[in-house]
Amino acid sequence: LTFLMGGMLLYDRVLETSPADGKKYFGWAIGSGMAFGFSLSVNYSMATTFVPVCLAFVIHSVRQHREHWRRILLCILVVIAGFATGYAIPCAILWPYIEHEELFRQVIYHQQGFRESAFSFRFLLMPVKYAGAPFVLLGAIGVWRMAVSRRPFEIFVLVQLGLMVLGYCRSVLPYPRVYLPLCLPLLFGCAAAIQFIWVSLNESRQQRIL
Numbered sequence: 055l056t057f058l059m060g061g062m063l064l065y066d067r068v069l070e071t072s073p074a075d076g077k078k079y080f081g082w083a084i085g086s087g088m089a090f091g092f093s094l095s096v097n098y099s100m101a102t103t104f105v106p107v108c109l110a111f112v113i114h115s116v117r118q119h120r121e122h123w124r125r126i127l128l129c130i131l132v133v134i135a136g137f138a139t140g141y142a143i144p145c146a147i148l149w150p151y152i153e154h155e156e157l158f159r160q161v162i163y164h165q166q167g168f169r170e171s172a173f174s175f176r177f178l179l180m181p182v183k184y185a186g187a188p189f190v191l192l193g194a195i196g197v198w199r200m201a202v203s204r205r206p207f208e209i210f211v212l213v214q215l216g217l218m219v220l221g222y223c224r225s226v227l228p229y230p231r232v233y234l235p236l237c238l239p240l241l242f243g244c245a246a247a248i249q250f251i252w253v254s255l256n257e258s259r260q261q262r263i264l
Contacts (some may be wrong), residue, residue: 056240057096060091066207073115073122073129084136085250091140097234106217110210177222180233181238181240189244199250208246215239 064086071079115126145152181190197215200208218236 055057057089057093061086069206073125080132083132085138087133088140091137095141095144106214192247193240193243196246211239211242
């Protein structure tokens with residue numbers, strides 16, 4: 055989760071940087087990719103975040119910087135290269151110590167859960183059970199605030215959350231840790247909610263409404 059948060063924060067820098075500023079643009083991109091790659095090497099369920107990253111990046115970049123399409127394409131390749139590097143480094147170090155048969159048995163087991171199961175709402179209980187009801191309530195308020203503000207990074211978080219919910223609805227996964235990525239968009243939702251409450255308390259017009 056720590057690597058995922060780092061990857062998303064670096065990715066936010068990519069969204070906020072113009073492709074014309076080549077060094078910073080590609081620097082944030084490779085850093086973000088490496089952080090996501092590290093997170094995948096820790097837990098394969100973190101893969102639920104990487105596809106939304108690429109999709110959101112392409113959509114935002116094409117809308118904002120059409121004239122730099124070659125640099126945008128190169129940046130996507132840089133993110134993927136960083137991702138592969140971040141994934142490969144821990145795997146190369148730990149390869150002699152990995153129980154490969156057990157690893158692939160677990161991967162196949164989860165794949166069967168995605169293919170064979172019907173709709174499940176277990177994912178709704180997991181954040182409440184492991185993070186608490188206040189965390190989920192704040193996250194829900196923050197998701198609403200992000201939908202209203204529509205910053206590129208916040209739209210990305212909402213897309214990510216939507217794809218996770220679709221994936222977890224479709225599957226029944228046995229291990230609670232597999233649901234951990236759901237905490238990631240909710241953490242950013244909590245931050246947005248706390249900011250909203252703080253601003254509301256400090257503006258006299260909104261105190262009565264709050």
